[in-house]
Amino acid sequence: MKISRRNFLKGSATTLFLAGFNFPVLANTDKKKNLVVIMLRGGMDGLCAVPIIGDKNFAKRRKDLILDETIKLNSDFALHPKLKNFHNLWQNNLGAIVHATNIPYTKRSHFDGQNLMETGGHIPYSIKSGWLGRGMKLAELKGDGLALALPMPLLLRGIPSNDNFYPSKKRLPRTELLQLLKSVYTDKSEHDLANMMEIIANRSMMSSGGTSMSRKNSSLAYKAGLELKKINGPRVAVFEVDGFDTHAAQGGVNGSHSDSLIEMDSIFKSLEKGLGPEIENTLVLTLTEFGRTIEQNGGRGTEHGYGSAIFMAGGLLKKSQVYTDWPGLKRKELFEGRDLNSTIDARSVYASAMSTVFDTDFKRVQKEVFWGDKLQDLSDKLFKI
Amino acid sequence: MKNFYRKVAFGLGPDEKVPSDPLEWAKDQLNEIPEFSWKGKILPEKELRKFYGEWVYGDRKVLRKKFKNDKDGYKREKNKLRHATGQKFWWNLELCIRYSEALKSETPVLAKLWYFWGNHFAISEKDFLAKYTTGAYQREIIRANMNQNFEKMAQEATIGWSMIHHLDNEQNIGPKSQEARWAREKGKTKGVNENHARELLELHTVSPDCGYTQEDVIQMAYIMSGWRPKYGKKRLETGDVHFNPDAHEPGTKTVLGKKYKRGRKSLSVAITDLVNHPSCRKFIAMKLCRYLITDNPTQEMMEPIIKAWEKSDGFLPEVHKAAVEVAFNYSDKYNKFQNPENWLLQMSKMADVDLIPSPSFMDLYKLGNKPIKDQRALERLMDELGQHPYLAKQPNGWSDMSEDWMSPELLIRRLVYAREAYYKKSGKSQTTEFYEEMIEKNYDDPTEILQIINQHKELVHKHVILFNLPETLRS
Numbered sequence: 001m002k003i004s005r006r007n008f009l010k011g012s013a014t015t016l017f018l019a020g021f022n023f024p025v026l027a028n029t030d031k032k033k034n035l036v037v038i039m040l041r042g043g044m045d046g047l048c049a050v051p052i053i054g055d056k057n058f059a060k061r062r063k064d065l066i067l068d069e070t071i072k073l074n075s076d077f078a079l080h081p082k083l084k085n086f087h088n089l090w091q092n093n094l095g096a097i098v099h100a101t102n103i104p105y106t107k108r109s110h111f112d113g114q115n116l117m118e119t120g121g122h123i124p125y126s127i128k129s130g131w132l133g134r135g136m137k138l139a140e141l142k143g144d145g146l147a148l149a150l151p152m153p154l155l156l157r158g159i160p161s162n163d164n165f166y167p168s169k170k171r172l173p174r175t176e177l178l179q180l181l182k183s184v185y186t187d188k189s190e191h192d193l194a195n196m197m198e199i200i201a202n203r204s205m206m207s208s209g210g211t212s213m214s215r216k217n218s219s220l221a222y223k224a225g226l227e228l229k230k231i232n233g234p235r236v237a238v239f240e241v242d243g244f245d246t247h248a249a250q251g252g253v254n255g256s257h258s259d260s261l262i263e264m265d266s267i268f269k270s271l272e273k274g275l276g277p278e279i280e281n282t283l284v285l286t287l288t289e290f291g292r293t294i295e296q297n298g299g300r301g302t303e304h305g306y307g308s309a310i311f312m313a314g315g316l317l318k319k320s321q322v323y324t325d326w327p328g329l330k331r332k333e334l335f336e337g338r339d340l341n342s343t344i345d346a347r348s349v350y351a352s353a354m355s356t357v358f359d360t361d362f363k364r365v366q367k368e369v370f371w372g373d374k375l376q377d378l379s380d381k382l383f384k385i
Numbered sequence: 386m387k388n389f390y391r392k393v394a395f396g397l398g399p400d401e402k403v404p405s406d407p408l409e410w411a412k413d414q415l416n417e418i419p420e421f422s423w424k425g426k427i428l429p430e431k432e433l434r435k436f437y438g439e440w441v442y443g444d445r446k447v448l449r450k451k452f453k454n455d456k457d458g459y460k461r462e463k464n465k466l467r468h469a470t471g472q473k474f475w476w477n478l479e480l481c482i483r484y485s486e487a488l489k490s491e492t493p494v495l496a497k498l499w500y501f502w503g504n505h506f507a508i509s510e511k512d513f514l515a516k517y518t519t520g521a522y523q524r525e526i527i528r529a530n531m532n533q534n535f536e537k538m539a540q541e542a543t544i545g546w547s548m549i550h551h552l553d554n555e556q557n558i559g560p561k562s563q564e565a566r567w568a569r570e571k572g573k574t575k576g577v578n579e580n581h582a583r584e585l586l587e588l589h590t591v592s593p594d595c596g597y598t599q600e601d602v603i604q605m606a607y608i609m610s611g612w613r614p615k616y617g618k619k620r621l622e623t624g625d626v627h628f629n630p631d632a633h634e635p636g637t638k639t640v641l642g643k644k645y646k647r648g649r650k651s652l653s654v655a656i657t658d659l660v661n662h663p664s665c666r667k668f669i670a671m672k673l674c675r676y677l678i679t680d681n682p683t684q685e686m687m688e689p690i691i692k693a694w695e696k697s698d699g700f701l702p703e704v705h706k707a708a709v710e711v712a713f714n715y716s717d718k719y720n721k722f723q724n725p726e727n728w729l730l731q732m733s734k735m736a737d738v739d740l741i742p743s744p745s746f747m748d749l750y751k752l753g754n755k756p757i758k759d760q761r762a763l764e765r766l767m768d769e770l771g772q773h774p775y776l777a778k779q780p781n782g783w784s785d786m787s788e789d790w791m792s793p794e795l796l797i798r799r800l801v802y803a804r805e806a807y808y809k810k811s812g813k814s815q816t817t818e819f820y821e822e823m824i825e826k827n828y829d830d831p832t833e834i835l836q837i838i839n840q841h842k843e844l845v846h847k848h849v850i851l852f853n854l855p856e857t858l859r860s
Binding site: 112123125150162163165166170171173180185188190192199200247300301 | 445449453454456511553579580583584769771772778779780781788789791792793794795796797798800801802804805837840841846849850853854855858
């Protein structure tokens with residue numbers, strides 16, 4: 001264990017101090033920047049995905065779940081061996097991790113936790129829009145969101161006219177018919193319908209001979225990458241990966257938690273492929289409701305926990321790093337004696353990311369998207385600004 | 386005016402006569418709760434909940450332990466357990482029962498309002514509720530109370546097993562209760578869970594407009610503490626709901642300025658007060674107008690419904706009649722963008738689409754087997770259209786706002802499934818004459834509509850265009 005909590009805190013205090021006096025002038029760059037959020041549903045186990053190296057407490061409590069052949073990231077942390085694509089990104093300074101972080105939700109309901117990870121609030125169900133939707137509204141990005149889901153996820157709500165894409169298994173009607181409907185909509189001043197039909201008609205011409213596309217996240221991600229690459233395409237995309245709730249048979253390298261991590265990893269790969277060089281102007285972030293208990297349970301799985309990790313990818317990252325204020329894994333350092341603690345409010349990462357990608361002042365994001373909650377501006381620590 | 390038939394129901398089917406008095410036609414459907422028109426098997430909620438219990442127990446207490454080192458074995462056995470408890474079948478059966486009320490009953494207006502109330506007291510996507518019990522909850526607690534006062538529906542929904550479990554009231558323990566004390570002795574903390582209390586105020590009765598505070602929510606949660614399923618070693622959390630005094634917060638509580646004594650009766654007294662609060666009837670009137678007429682109801686629209694409520698003490702048949710009358714009076718002025726489910730049912734009714742599998746076919750299902758593909762058709766279809774009625778994302782149910790249903794992918798589904806539906810029609814309804822008659826019966830300007838759809842030759846294309854015209858999407 002080489003990082004010390006004390007040292008980190010010194011560093012972060014400096015950052016906060018500087019941020020308080022620094023009023024950044026935001027220039028409108030003509031480069032189009034993209035933000036992608038991957039929601040990991042079920043509670044992603046940050047300690048399985050990014051295990052700590054050489055911590056006796058960890059080895060003792062998880063003896064049946066410890067992974068072999070992990071990929072060493074630095075002197076303190078390793079990477080799950082199945083996250084090969086992410087590791088490639090890491091090696092090219094296109095991958096980074098924030099560890100021991102979570103949204104400020106300390107109870108253990110998926111139901112409430114997933115609501116809060118999307119709304120960014122404190123009380124489940126009290127907010128009816130998503131933090132990303134509100135951030136886009138603040139940055140006036142109407143019509144720039146793309147959800148790879150049906151219907152629109154809560155995360156993107158709060159701004160109208162987002163696009164969504166989730167391939168239908170059936171063929172679209174012929175283009176002439178779509179054009180006819182579009183002209184009827186226009187004649188009847190149904191502008192929203194007409195705009196949507198325009199998007200649909202273009203989409204139908206793109207599809208290859210009417211064969212239905214796969215709904216696998218990896219192929220959706222490739223498609224999303226192609227759309228994000230376009231200069232007038234969407235600027236925000238949202239994915240969902242299920243299945244992180246591994247109460248049993250979580251297993252090691254080939255366990256059920258690995259299956260979900262592999263799916264996440266495939267999104268990184270396909271996005272990179274679809275985006276091509278535009279990966280440089282893109283930031284990808286993951287989001288989950290909570291981590292999992294350190295201790296394995298009777299079924300060699302883990303229960304709902306608290307602190308987890310955020311995966312980040314793309315050229316807008318400052319560098320490859322595991323950014324953390326590591327809380328330690330001794331019993332007294334754990335949250336309620338059982339979970340990895342969260343020392344960084346995950347919303348600080350999301351607010352900083354929106355500030356960076358949307359070219360919007362952090363303080364405005366903090367105030368208008370997160371109700372002025374106490375968040376740190378991590379932009380200069382994590383991202384290229 | 387003809388859009389009224391779609392506004393308050395699903396349009397007129399080929400065998401239905403045009404009513405001489407449309408408003409009376411609608412009102413006549415609202416007095417009684419007839420038997421279900423579905424002629425196949427219908428299981429009581431209690432029985433379905435038992436299956437739920439077997440599933441949870443088997444997975445959580447047996448399989449997870451037995452297969453702790455065998456991911457594939459665990460998956461395989463879990464699948465067997467799914468079928469042994471009918472997990473993939475029941476909700477399809479429930480959808481058959483639900484949609485028969487819209488398409489095959491004499492009371493489609495009642496059906497459209499049933500869907501409204503099911504969504505008002507929504508059980509959203511949580512655990513396995515949708516797959517076992519949500520449909521039955523909507524039958525036994527929602528529909529069965531549509532000829533009662535709103536208060537009775539609110540009382541029963543609140544302490545119904547589905548709602549208590551859905552909104553975590555089983556975890557709502559008074560911090561000064563006996564149970565919290567026992568927990569403290571063991572070094573644990575147990576306390577209040579406000580979830581259900583908040584939704585009771587916000588979504589089910591008075592709404593935030595009444596101006597309650599966070600303290601009111603907490604006090605309401607104290608009143609509700611102790612209401613939870615009877616826990617059993619094998620049935621786990623699926624036992625009947627009862628009041629457990631050990632988990633109830635002692636002392637007097639105050640909600641919206643009124644005091645409530647400790648004990649079992651306080652919840653029912655509090656609900657009586659909430660439903661009689663002026664904000665409650667105003668909120669329900671607004672929601673009914675929003676569902677039937679427009680996203681932004683006016684005070685004038687809401688007024689007759691509020692009056693009917695006051696006169697009848699919230700007697701739902703009277704409230705419903707007032708609502709359909711308002712819808713009738715505004716039918717020429719307002720069109721409401723229809724959600725995917727209502728759109729599908731309108732198309733199925735007017736164009737005679739064979740949407741629902743037959744009772745004899747559904748009753749072929751044998752517990753323990755995987756249902757046949759066509760027995761699961763409705764579940765898949767609703768998922769594809771983006772609105773499975775038992776899978777609302779949040780306790781506030783599916784949105785009644787147009788903008789939430791306007792997205793390219795959702796419109797694509799209407800294009801694609803209009804086409805699919807055409808091929809599910811009998812030959813006798815696949816004729817030009819059929820369409821002409823149907824349009825004449827259901828649309829105010831049949832000439833214009835025929836002119837538009839006749840720009841395409843093939844009947845299937847005419848069908849797709851018709852059901853995606855603004856005149857159909859909005860009713």
